[in-house]
């Protein structure tokens with residue numbers, strides 16, 4: 001660790017000395033790299049199958065006891081460099097960040113708003129929890145960060161998330177339409193100290209500025225959640241000015257705090273007094289996590305139960321759920337894909353095809369279309385195809401997700417060397433009777449890799465470069481290739 005970092009850790013310690021039970025343990029933990037945490041994507045694999053796969057790479061994953069099928073790995077493992085990652089078998093999320101969604105406890109069939117969603121680990125976690133009868137609206141103010149969120153949702157194959165680009169301080173949505181809302185607020189980020197070479201000390205001016213945003217975001221969440229629903233307010237910072245003070249200033253009689261503790265995680269109860277300022281007493285139910293408590297990053301989580309009183313409003317409910325920019329696409333496009341890949345109707349039942357712009361098609365679960373009002377969706381479920389000059393081109397995300405049902409125009413590349421050169425974009429000579437010219441689905445054993453184009457006996461990858469985590473040559477294949485050394 002460099003000396004700047006150790007000065008920053010000591011400055012943090014000085015500020016929070018009244019709260020930190022064991023200063024030596026705090027400093028030791030702050031200087032220790034954070035373990036990698038990842039969880040199995042239930043849409044594509046199972047915990048045991050992923051465990052087996054990671055062990056096959058010579059790794060030693062340790063289960064996280066408080067979230068199913070999540071594993072911790074040594075900090076020098078590069079989780080984006082495996083075929084399993086590329087095929088969407090897992091997503092990477094800091095362990096303590098999982099806790100915000102555990103506290104929110106989304107249930108199957110519910111409609112959830114993720115007000116500050118990018119890069120989207122918690123969105124994905126919630127999408128899996130609400131299942132195919134529920135829905136998540138994932139909003140963020142940063143267009144650039146939403147692109148990364150869309151990539152993650154495509155890689156995982158989520159059909160039940162709409163992403164929107166809006167200022168969470170005022171989304172203009174009909175009040176009271178979400179069962180639960182997560183406010184994972186922008187903050188001064190003190191809790192990320194183990195990830196940063198140059199951790200920032202607490203900056204009062206920044207903290208005051210961001211506190212205004214945090215207050216508005218929480219007020220918006222309390223407006224959009226149903227009466228009696230649940231809001232979780234979380235940050236990755238220790239500062240009470242960005243945590244307890246925000247809730248104390250906004251909540252009033254709109255709701256009350258409920259216990260947010262998660263066994264067996266060690267936490268410190270939220271503060272009811274800081275630097276001469278008294279806060280509401282139910283803030284003791286909130287949880288502050290210092291890094292040395294559970295060998296994680298730092299975090300703060302508060303769970304709020306919205307009062308049963310409806311939000312006072314005169315807004316008339318909107319008639320149309322989505323803007324004209326989005327329409328239900330003709331079934332014919334889906335029929336084309338179905339017949340090309342021999343997909344049984346059963347895998348498409350209860351799903352709707354949407355179109356945006358002139359050429360993009362999306363597949364989404366039918367059940368819950370929230371009223372988005374003025375918000376323009378960036379993505380609706382899974383990007384499945386686009387119209388190009390040569391015709392309808394399926395996305396890699398679509399073929400990866402529906403891979404297990406594909407019965408026609410698919411090919412299994414058996415040899416890892418062939419897979420590597422295919423993923424690098426080099427044409428492969430393939431002698432097979434089964435493939436028709438055009439777009440095909442490419443597999444390697446259990447991994448659904450995605451789209452290739454087959455013409456004149458040659459197979460060429462159509463998999464977007466970013467899907468391969470930068471370079472195919474960095475992928476690790478088996479225990480003999482060292483997943484820690486790249």
Ligand SMILES: C[S@@+](CC[C@H](N)C(=O)[O-])C[C@H]1O[C@@H](n2cnc3c(N)ncnc32)[C@H](O)[C@@H]1O
Pocket residue numbers: 097115116117118119120121122123139140141142145166167168169184185186187213
């Ligand atoms: C802590 S990060 C969210 C992390 C995310 N929940 C996750 O689990 O990956 C905070 C996010 O808030 C977004 N943000 C900042 N101001 C916002 C606003 N006014 N409305 C909505 N999002 C905002 C930032 O772009 C950033 O992506």
